[in-house]
Amino acid sequence: MKNWKEKIIRLLLVASASISILIVLSIFLFLGKEALPFAFDPGLSALWGTRWIPVSFKEELFGLLPLLTGSILVTVLATAIMIPFGVLGAVYIAEIARGPERDILKPFIEILTAIPSVVIGFFGLVVLSPIIKNIFHLNTGLTALSGAVLLALMAIPTVISISEDAIRSVPKSYKEASLALGAKRLQTIFSVIVPAALPGIIAAIMLGIGRVIGETMVVLMVTGNAAKITFNPMSSVRTMTATIAAEMGEVAFGSHHYRALFWVGIILLLITFGLNVIAQKVLKRYRTVE
């Protein structure tokens, strides 16, 4: 009886552990199935265009480049904002902050992850975008920069908590050796501890980027969604995620537009998948080094 029970429990555990593999595989399969006909009818070269005009009385164009550059611009900006705040924050919490300080800082940083993205987006639309508009004397505050600031805000907690773990797991002997050699505290932190924790910090940044590139609601609400190729942070952009979210609801089933949106999804999935694989590899290396 006991043996039988244990077997069932074991089976349940295996099933729940492997279900995520099954889900990832079936998502890839499903995306591929819905996207594939596009490769034959208009042809994949249609995706390599500079204009995204999915609804038109003249000619529907499905050039992904403006969406890709939009996503890249927002992600690069958000990463540039996220890295200094995330890494320095982690250094402070792990090495400098004392007990009570840490007890206050950590929960607040964690609360940031719990705010729903639609709330952050609304905050961006009503509060942040007018501020950015006034600071830079723009015509409108709905820009790539506004989106990037909010996305950085959302990704910073991830970066901080994983970087902090990495910094903490640097062996104490490194720090002691450095201090014993006469290095000052800041010298020790930035010349010994941070370099030693670098693989973990890089993995944290990668995961942060993964979150930024996949975020939808915030960019949909504050980046203005104009599909044009630009690398100006003060310009409005349209990201891949916002495009899928905004257009999938109304698209005619089986149309070219529908299939093109699945291609957007595939490219997005490949990017985030790649980022995750790199992050995992880096993390693994750093764990084995340890």
Next chain:
Amino acid sequence: MNTTSKTMLILLLGVILFSGCSKNKNNVDYITVKGSDTMVHLASNWAEAYMKTHPRADISVTGGGSGTGIAALLNGTTDICIASRKIKPKEIQLAKEKGIKPVEFTTARDGIALVVNPSNPISALTIEQIGKIYTGAYTNWSQLGAPDNPIVVLSRESSSGTFVFFQKRVMNKKDYTRNAMLMPSTSAIIQTVSQDKLAIGYVGLGYAVEAGPKVKMLKVIDKPGSPAIAPSVETVQAGTYAIARPLYFYTKGEPTGSVKAFLDFVLSDEGQKIVLETGYVPVH
């Protein structure tokens, strides 16, 4: 063994409960309504009023867009499709393949108001001028007689029925300028126009009226020489306001039974009074 019998008991209870549920459902006239986000608010008001007088009716209203609604009608997952545009030939073809004949009813009218910031000196534009703003031929307010400032063009998302209607009626079916900012919702347009002095946007008349003094509605001149008409219930109903459209119900074949009863209610004086109260324009 004890646990097993307990599980059995729970299962048995579950079965009894579920069978009770399904029995209950037989006494209810269940109607699903799905489609245009423009019409969701209106349709739920109709449904609420109808369910008050018909306690056996249970109507669920969901949005998603006119295209989603029509797709749902063709897939058989909804009884009534609400649509802010006419069914496309492609969709009629698809319906034919499935052996469905969609039947159309005009249930209300909607006016599209152009809104600008209250500080904007312009008060009337011709259809041609508006079209040129949205296609990108005009990029500066000075081209329209206002001070020299760039125009911030706001549009709905391309998934919106309003997007396509506006493109057809105002922009002569040309493409939107690539600088047009596509806003995810009507309230985002109102919000942005109320903050940005240089912005222009289009929204349903009901929403523009509701926004009150936060935005300024522009008068529209249909053709050069014709009078400037302010958007309002009266002008939309009279057909003098140029940017207006009908709102439709689509049913699978001629409606019967509870669907027909609901449709009759919608088209009755009482139903049309709700149209007016929701900010749209009655058909009669």
